[in-house]
Amino acid sequence: MNAPRLADLTTTAVGGPATRYVKAETEDQLVEAVAQADRAGEPVLVVGGGSNILASDSRFEGTVVHVATQGIAVIDENAAQGTLVEVQAGHSWDHTVLWSVEQGLAGLETLSGIPGTTGATPVQNVGAYGTEVSQTIESVRTWDRQSGEHRTFTIAELEFSYRDSVLKRSMEHGSPRYVVLSVAFRLLPQDVGLPVRYGQLAAALGVEIGECAPLDTVRDTVLRLRASKGMVLNPEDRDTYSTGSFFTNPIVDDPARLESIPDDAPRYPVLDASGQEIPGSTKLSAAWLIDHSGFAKGFGLPGSRNQQLDLDGESVANGRAALSTKHTLAMTNRGGASSEDLAALARTVRDGVERVYGVRLVPEPVLVGLNL
Numbered sequence: 071m072n073a074p075r076l077a078d079l080t081t082t083a084v085g086g087p088a089t090r091y092v093k094a095e096t097e098d099q100l101v102e103a104v105a106q107a108d109r110a111g112e113p114v115l116v117v118g119g120g121s122n123i124l125a126s127d128s129r130f131e132g133t134v135v136h137v138a139t140q141g142i143a144v145i146d147e148n149a150a151q152g153t154l155v156e157v158q159a160g161h162s163w164d165h166t167v168l169w170s171v172e173q174g175l176a177g178l179e180t181l182s183g184i185p186g187t188t189g190a191t192p193v194q195n196v197g198a199y200g201t202e203v204s205q206t207i208e209s210v211r212t213w214d215r216q217s218g219e220h221r222t223f224t225i226a227e228l229e230f231s232y233r234d235s236v237l238k239r240s241m242e243h244g245s246p247r248y249v250v251l252s253v254a255f256r257l258l259p260q261d262v263g264l265p266v267r268y269g270q271l272a273a274a275l276g277v278e279i280g281e282c283a284p285l286d287t288v289r290d291t292v293l294r295l296r297a298s299k300g301m302v303l304n305p306e307d308r309d310t311y312s313t314g315s316f317f318t319n320p321i322v323d324d325p326a327r328l329e330s331i332p333d334d335a336p337r338y339p340v341l342d343a344s345g346q347e348i349p350g351s352t353k354l355s356a357a358w359l360i361d362h363s364g365f366a367k368g369f370g371l372p373g374s375r376n377q378q379l380d381l382d383g384e385s386v387a388n389g390r391a392a393l394s395t396k397h398t399l400a401m402t403n404r405g406g407a408s409s410e411d412l413a414a415l416a417r418t419v420r421d422g423v424e425r426v427y428g429v430r431l432v433p434e435p436v437l438v439g440l441n442l
Contacts, residue, residue, distance in 0.1 A: 076125040079117050083311050084409040085125030088134035095138045097251050101213045107133040114245050118187030126439030127409045152258045159189025159250045171285045175257035177206040179288040183296040185303050189250035193237045195230045200267030204230035205345045208256045212248040233318045244436040263288040300396035312400040317356040317431040330428050360398040363426040365419050368395040379422050386418050387411035417442050
């Protein structure tokens with residue numbers, strides 16, 4: 071099969087060709103494609119929905135394995151513990167969420183509209199609107215490239231934290247040691263979603279923090295909120311040609327570091343894998359820091375400017391890359407952008423925030439052949 075460009079496989083629409091490309095539609099094909107490349111000593115890049123990758127426009131000198139496995143199966147229905155559901159790694163994440171809502175299973179509803187595949191969610195411990203997948207995951211089945219064996223991780227072994235896991239920490243240059251094959255979720259059979267924890271979502275639903283709302287209402291509301299920020303994929307909307315939120319919300323453990331942050335800046339509790347608050351840790355809003363460092367929505371477009379830092383937006387990438395016009399956390403390809411254009415924009419924003427507030431933002435997507 072002719073190798074497509076990574077630009078065709080990623081939501082940023084940038085990235086060069088691969089030396090070899092394999093589309094794996096079964097678990098056996100997925101394991102064999104990775105194992106064959108490993109036996110040949112070739113670098114491996116595993117791609118699902120391509121929504122969390124920023125890849126260089128240079129050729130990827132190795133094998134791109136496109137995970138396209140499909141399927142959802144109910145493994146166990148336990149009245150006391152909930153319903154155990156196993157989802158294949160290549161299954162669309164939003165289809166998984168939609169299926170859970172249609173089946174009357176609570177736990178994933180606030181994660182509606184997030185692009186990508188189900189197998190990618192535990193790697194990054196994907197989260198939104200007060201929920202992280204670690205709160206519902208029971209186990210993850212993987213292929214261990216180092217030992218050449220299957221390995222199943224329990225929730226404790228996954229060592230989840232904010233946007234992190236042992237799976238992510240095992241990656242080298244964007245290539246995983248553990249290739250996710252399937253993910254098992256423990257969901258609750260009920261018509262209402264879990265208690266709402268996020269203020270913006272609670273307000274949109276018309277409920278108080280801690281109250282519940284019908285599953286389908288929560289999903290529809292989350293999709294509407296995400297779309298208003300350009301965070302639901304739409305080929306007609308250039309604001310969605312991105313990796314979504316490019317930077318993670320910074321976590322501050324040292325109270326002294328908060329002294330440079332204004333009192334009116336948003337602050338959030340940091341939760342562990344079970345959803346319990348971690349004392350002494352504070353999560354700041356990356357979007358707020360970006361905006362209040364002078365980077366407005368659309369920075370990078372012709373005519374845009376950061377007055378606070380005296381930066382001309384268009385000069386960063388000649389207008390080809392810009393912050394979303396709907397949300398300052400997304401670095402978007404406005405058409406014809408190169409991977410370096412997007413990296414230059416991200417670098418400018420990161421350095422500007424650090425200059426103003428002394429906080430260094432950390433990129434969320436996997437960088438392939440690029441450095442910030």
